[in-house]
Amino acid sequence: MADRFHAPVESRDWFKKLGFSIRMYDYYFCLMIGLAKKRKAPDDEMVNSEEFVEYFPEPFGSGKSKIISLFLETELSLLGIDLSNRKTVQKLLMEYITPNSLTWLTKKGISEMDKYCAGGFEILRDEFDDRPASKYAFFLNFERLISEALATTV
Amino acid sequence: MQTRTSLNILGWKSNNLRCPDHSVSFRKGEDNDSHRITLLQMPNGTGKTTLWKLLRTALSGDKTELQEDGIIEFKRKGSKDDLGSFDVSLLFNGAMLSIEIDFDFDSGTVDFWTTYSKGKGRVQGFHPPIEAMRFLNNNFARFFIFDGELASNFLRKDSGKTREVIDVISQLGDLNNINKFLSKYYEACIDNCGVSTLQGFNRRKSAYQEAKDTLNRRKKELEKLESDEKFTEDSLEELTTRADDYIQTQKGIREGIEGLEKELRNLDAEYKDLENRALNLITQPDALSKHFAEGITKFSDSLDKLKLPENVAREFFVELRDEDNCICGRPMDKEAQREIKEQETKLLGSEIITVLNQLKSSKLPPEIQKFEDKNQELKAVLGKIKENDVARRNCATEIEMKKNTIDDENYVALIEKKRNLEIKSEEISIAIEKYRAINDPAKNIKSTFSIQVLEKELKKREKEYLKSKEAQAFQVKSQLTKKLLKNAYQEAQRTICSQITKDTNARIEQVMPYNSIRIAGIESYLHLEGQKGSSEGEKLSIAYAFLTSLFHECGYYLPFIVDSPANPIDLEKRGKIAELVPKLADQFIAFTISSERSGFLDALEKNESDIQYLTLFRNNIPSIVEKAKHAKAYKETGNGMLVEDKSFFWDFQIQKEED
Numbered sequence: 149m150a151d152r153f154h155a156p157v158e159s160r161d162w163f164k165k166l167g168f169s170i171r172m173y174d175y176y177f178c179l180m181i182g183l184a185k186k187r188k189a190p191d192d193e194m195v196n197s198e199e200f201v202e203y204f205p206e207p208f209g210s211g212k213s214k215i216i217s218l219f220l221e222t223e224l225s226l227l228g229i230d231l232s233n234r235k236t237v238q239k240l241l242m243e244y245i246t247p248n249s250l251t252w253l254t255k256k257g258i259s260e261m262d263k264y265c266a267g268g269f270e271i272l273r274d275e276f277d278d279r280p281a282s283k284y285a286f287f288l289n290f291e292r293l294i295s296e297a298l299a300t301t302v
Numbered sequence: 303m304q305t306r307t308s309l310n311i312l313g314w315k316s317n318n319l320r321c322p323d324h325s326v327s328f329r330k331g332e333d334n335d336s337h338r339i340t341l342l343q344m345p346n347g348t349g350k351t352t353l354w355k356l357l358r359t360a361l362s363g364d365k366t367e368l369q370e371d372g373i374i375e376f377k378r379k380g381s382k383d384d385l386g387s388f389d390v391s392l393l394f395n396g397a398m399l400s401i402e403i404d405f406d407f408d409s410g411t412v413d414f415w416t417t418y419s420k421g422k423g424r425v426q427g428f429h430p431p432i433e434a435m436r437f438l439n440n441n442f443a444r445f446f447i448f449d450g451e452l453a454s455n456f457l458r459k460d461s462g463k464t465r466e467v468i469d470v471i472s473q474l475g476d477l478n479n480i481n482k483f484l485s486k487y488y489e490a491c492i493d494n495c496g497v498s499t500l501q502g503f504n505r506r507k508s509a510y511q512e513a514k515d516t517l518n519r520r521k522k523e524l525e526k527l528e529s530d531e532k533f534t535e536d537s538l539e540e541l542t543t544r545a546d547d548y549i550q551t552q553k554g555i556r557e558g559i560e561g562l563e564k565e566l567r568n569l570d571a572e573y574k575d576l577e578n579r580a581l582n583l584i585t586q587p588d589a590l591s592k593h594f595a596e597g598i599t600k601f602s603d604s605l606d607k608l609k610l611p612e613n614v615a616r617e618f619f620v621e622l623r624d625e626d627n628c629i630c631g632r633p634m635d636k637e638a639q640r641e642i643k644e645q646e647t648k649l650l651g652s653e654i655i656t657v658l659n660q661l662k663s664s665k666l667p668p669e670i671q672k673f674e675d676k677n678q679e680l681k682a683v684l685g686k687i688k689e690n691d692v693a694r695r696n697c698a699t700e701i702e703m704k705k706n707t708i709d710d711e712n713y714v715a716l717i718e719k720k721r722n723l724e725i726k727s728e729e730i731s732i733a734i735e736k737y738r739a740i741n742d743p744a745k746n747i748k749s750t751f752s753i754q755v756l757e758k759e760l761k762k763r764e765k766e767y768l769k770s771k772e773a774q775a776f777q778v779k780s781q782l783t784k785k786l787l788k789n790a791y792q793e794a795q796r797t798i799c800s801q802i803t804k805d806t807n808a809r810i811e812q813v814m815p816y817n818s819i820r821i822a823g824i825e826s827y828l829h830l831e832g833q834k835g836s837s838e839g840e841k842l843s844i845a846y847a848f849l850t851s852l853f854h855e856c857g858y859y860l861p862f863i864v865d866s867p868a869n870p871i872d873l874e875k876r877g878k879i880a881e882l883v884p885k886l887a888d889q890f891i892a893f894t895i896s897s898e899r900s901g902f903l904d905a906l907e908k909n910e911s912d913i914q915y916l917t918l919f920r921n922n923i924p925s926i927v928e929k930a931k932h933a934k935a936y937k938e939t940g941n942g943m944l945v946e947d948k949s950f951f952w953d954f955q956i957q958k959e960e961d
Contacts (some may be wrong), residue, residue, distance in 0.1 A: 176585060184594070206583065211585065218587050220601055220661075231600070239660065245657055247657045284691050298593040
């Protein structure tokens with residue numbers, strides 16, 4: 149059985165009011181915040197996640213290489229791997245990337261990406277006083293959070 | 303004050319009747335004074351009875367006597383003329399009055415004609431002046447056109463004529479007539495109104511009151527209904543105006559709401575579009591942030607710099623190891639194969655290379671513009687969403703505010719009220735129709751609503767009630783009046799009888815001074831004092847005395863016409879009667895025959911100088927006619943002679959003519 153993405157269980161209710169058509173939206177928004185803040189949830193917190201899909205559904209399928217590229221670049225950065233060191237880079241790629249998965253990610257790769265997602269959800273939950281009630285309000289705050297996060301982390 | 307009423311006969315004229323044609327005048331000379339005494343001597347068979355009946359008919363207006371005998375019986379024997387006449391000339395209270403009786407023997411009819419100098423000339427019918435009608439009637443005329451039989455009746459206990467004559471001459475009978483009239487009038491009232499008892503009257507009264515009360519009640523009800531109708535119509539008008547105003551106002555608001563809702567729908571659609579656009583952009587990391595875009599590019603660039611993936615895939619060396627010689631030409635020994643195997647583990651497989659190449663393809667173009675465009679677009683879209691949200695909120699708020707101004711609840715209540723009023727108005731109209739209807743199906747007055755029907759019924763009942771009321775009131779009044787009249791009648795009759803008794807006795811004493819006969823009183827007959835019987839002469843004397851007293855007492859100065867005034871009286875008493883005759887009346891006309899002259903005329907001439915002597919006879923005895931032509935005055939007609947001459951009168955010896 150192929151590896152699936154995992155998202156925090158709580159995020160289901162948290163995003164419920166926004167009424168996104170697929171759970172991947174919830175995952176994506178959490179992931180982006182986690183990547184922007186370079187924040188991964190610790191392993192012990194990941195038990196509170198639930199799997200939901202084994203591929204990048206549309207509209208994310210067509211942009212999955214950008215998501216994976218951003219994830220790998222952030223991971224390399226967070227791990228302190230020198231991007232000019234071919235050997236270590238290749239090693240990580242071989243660890244995270246596989247053509248045998250619909251997600252192009254190895255189990256390890258998905259697991260690490262899930263951690264960014266869980267980390268991002270924690271940030272979202274902390275930053276929002278209430279659960280977002282409308283996409284509009286969420287979009288604005290989300291964009292603001294991304295901008296603020298990247299402004300400080302980069 | 304007693305009023306003097308006088309009547310004199312000035313003469314009469316007879317033509318083509320059973321008595322000889324003649325014209326007689328009782329005038330003295332040219333003026334209207336008539337002789338006090340006229341003696342008209344007519345032999346029996348001359349038509350004296352005919353003349354007597356004609357005279358009584360002319361002075362009573364009652365032609366029954368003529369009709370009973372048969373009109374044709376009055377025609378002169380042998381005459382071919384079918385017409386006859388009898389004309390009496392009178393002087394009533396100084397005015398000329400003429401009564402004509404016209405006979406038509408062919409048709410067997412008689413007609414009266416009346417001429418009164420103070421009247422309308424000659425008019426058909428018996429129409430003397432009303433004052434003269436008191437005695438020119440059948441009841442009265444027989445007392446002054448005196449029938450000898452009447453004298454006997456005055457003294458007969460069973461005749462009842464005496465009181466009758468007093469009632470007629472004194473006209474006390476009028477009091478009884480009034481009583482009879484009142485009774486008849488009351489009966490007519492009863493007949494007219496159909497109610498004769500108090501219960502009947504009370505029923506009418508109740509019925510009238512019931513109709514009156516019902517009508518008043520209905521009028522008040524109608525008034526209330528009309529007031530309600532007016533109020534309802536006014537209220538309806540006001541509500542209609544309010545509803546129209548409301549609809550007009552609400553129309554503007556609703557149109558405004560519709561416009562806003564349309565705008566909101568557009569904004570919603572725009573929002574949806576913006577949301578999709580935002581979602582589309584926001585799901586692209588490179589559009590989210592410049593740093594993300596740079597990170598992605600940096601990763602791709604790094605792979606390029608590291609020459610990852612390699613140009614030769616691991617599978618090349620795997621295949622190479624299985625070759626006999628290396629690509630450099632050296633034989634592929636075990637050492638070479640071990641070295642190649644060690645190196646091949648450092649290489650990526652061909653499949654992962656494909657993945658990495660695809661990752662590298664996500665590298666953004668070198669020009670940053672594209673990213674800027676995407677990010678700007680996202681920001682712009684989010685900005686538009688924000689504007690759209692504000693616009694949608696404002697629009698929704700405005701819609702809500704406008705909706706709040708729509709008072710549909712009140713409008714529904716208003717329409718409901720209007721509908722209720724319309725129903726009420728219709729009910730009132732239907733109710734009013736019942737009151738204004740011409741007809742009403744109700745079977746009794748209490749259930750009737752039609753004012754017209756009630757008014758008609760009230761009018762009818764009022765009429766009936768008033769009639770019965772009038773009859774009731776009249777009954778009470780008439781009973782009282784009748785009682786008064788009865789008392790008056792009895793008192794007047796007692797007084798008159800007492801006075802007449804006194805006067806009559808005074809006259810009897812004058813006529814018969816040596817006779818102790820007197821009347822004790824007047825009851826239904828002349829009651830004689832202590833005497834049960836009397837001679838014919840005494841009866842006539844008492845009758846003359848009684849009538850004379852009565853006429854004088856009652857103020858009537860009428861002619862006294864007597865047939866054979868002395869005939870039934872003994873010779874020795876004729877003188878006394880003759881003495882009485884001039885005092886009986888201002889005008890005394892006596893029909894006599896030659897045998898009556900003895901003992902009567904001598905005495906009469908001694909007591910009265912103004913005597914007219916007339917002799918009327920048929921001119922069929924030449925010797926008499928010849929003698930008459932030597933008389934002082936005579937008139938000859940085709941079948942008779944009228945001689946006015948005392949000597950001729952005295953010498954005339956014919957008692958009965960042979961036709």
